Amino acid sequence: DDHDTAPDVIEVGNTQVAQYVDGGGLVDLTLESMRDLGMDDWVPGLADPGRFGGSQYGIPWYAANRVV
Numbered sequence: 001d002d003h004d005t006a007p008d009v010i011e012v013g014n015t016q017v018a019q020y021v022d023g024g025g026l027v028d029l030t031l032e033s034m035r036d037l038g039m040d041d042w043v044p045g046l047a048d049p050g051r052f053g054g055s056q057y058g059i060p061w062y063a064a065n066r067v068v
Contacts, residue, residue: 012058017058018052021052021057026057029059030056034056039056042060046063
């Protein structure tokens with residue numbers, strides 16, 4: 001059973017969320033994130049890449065500027 005061996009937490013690029021959702025690899029965290037992780041306190045825009053189909057699958061944990 002994959003649920004017994006799958007990792008609890010993974011890091012994915014913001015463009016990969018839809019792929020993992022479509023493959024059944026992510027759990028909808030909408031209610032948990034709103035209640036337990038203080039979604040109202042997140043910096044606007046950081047949660048958007050973790051959202052797919054109206055549900056929150058990714059939780060923002062890091063932000064930085066990248067320059068060349």
